[in-house]
Amino acid sequence: MITLHGHPFSRAHRVMWMLKELGLPFEHVPTDFRGGATRTPQHLAINPNGRVPALVDGDLTLFESLAINLYLARRYGGPLAPADVAEEALATQWSFWVATEVEKPLLLAAANLMLFAEGGRDADQAALACRKLDRPLRVMESHLAMLPYLLGERFTVADLNVSAVMTLIPITGVPLADYPKVAAWLDRCLERPAAADWKPITFSIPRPPTEAGILAMFV
Template identity: 40%
Template sequence: MIKLYGTPPTRALRAMWLLNELDLAHEIVSIDLGAGEQLTPEFLALNPAAKLPVLVDGDLVVSESAAIQLYLADKYGGRFPGGGLIPATPEDRGQMYRWLFFLMTEIEAPLWRIALHSFLYAPDEQSAAEIALARRDCKRMIAIFEQHMQGRDFVVGAQVTVADFNAAYTLDWAKLEDMLDDAPALSAYLNSMYARPKAPVTIAKAMAELDA
C-alpha cells in the first residue's frame, strides 16, 4: 500500500488531493514536527532534508509535493475519469509545467518566506522587512496568474490537470495571507476547486482542527 508521510495543513495536502482523486488506497503516516519526528534516523533515511511530505510506493520513495503529484498522475492517471491528469500533447504539457513551476517558485516561495519570518524562525532571526518584501513579491506574481486565469476553468486546456491541484493549495495558502482580495478570477477558481467532491480540507480548517 502507498504510504504518505505528512498530514494537513502541510504540503502533504497536495499529495492527499491526488490520492483522493485517483481513488488510490493509501496510509497516512503522521509526523509530529513539534516533537522532532522528522529528525529521527528512520525518517531521515526517507528524506535527508527532513521535510514533508514523503510518498512511499513499494520500493520507490518520492519527496517534494509537486514531484509526488506528477508521479501519481504519471503512474496512475489512467484511473482518472476522462483520462490522465497530464496533458496529451507536448505543447499542453509544456504549459502545465510552466504554470506548475511558476506556482512553486513565484508564489509559494514568498509565502514560505512569510511563514519563516512570522513564526518558524527563532524570534531573533525574524524580519518584518523581509515579510513586507515577500508580500510585495507574492502579490505581483498573483496579479500575473490572475490575468492568466481570466475566463478559464482550468490552468491549462479544457480539463483538470496536476497544475490545478497544485494551484488550489497554493492559492488557498495565499488566501490565508489575505492576498486574493484583488484577484476575483482566482478566488472563484479556488472556490470551484474546493467544491470538488474529493477535495481535501482547506489549510484554515486543518489549522483549526489542530488547535481544537
C-alpha cells in the same frame, strides 16, 4: 500499497488531496514535523532531507510534494492527468512556477498575518510580502481571463498543485480583491471534496530570528 509519510498541516496535504482525487488507497504515516519525527533515522532513510511528505509506491520512494503529484498523475492517469506531452509540459511549468514565484512570498505573508504567535507578527513584512505577490498573481489573473483552469476547460494536476500551494491565502487572509479571476479559480479548486483537509490549521509557531529560519519551518 502506497504509503504517504507526513502531517495534514504540512505539504503532505497536497499529496493526500491528489491521492483522494485519484481514488487510490494508501497508508498514511502521520509524521509531524513539529515533534522531531522527521529527524529520526527511520524517516531520514525515506527522505534524507528530513522533511515531509515522502511517498513510497512499491520500489519507488519520492520526496517533494509537487513532483510526487506529477508522478501520480503520470502513473495512474485519470481526468487529472495531462492528455498529451504538451499538457504534461504545461503542468510541470505551472508546478515549477508556483514553487519559484509564489510560495516564498506567500509563506512570509501568511506567517506575519496569522501563523506566527501574535507577538511575533510584523504588519510591514506582511504588506511587503503581499506586494511581492502582485506580479505572479497578475500573471495568473491574465491567464485565467482566457481559461477557467490552467490547462483549459477541466481541473488537472496543474490546478491541484498550484491551488494546494495557495491554500494559505484563504487560511490567513492574504487579499485577492485585485485578482478576481484568481479568487474565483481558487474557490473552485478548494471546494472540491478531496481538498477538504486544507482548512483546519489551529496552531501558531514562534517567530525564528531569520528569514531562512522562517522558510525552514514550513516543511
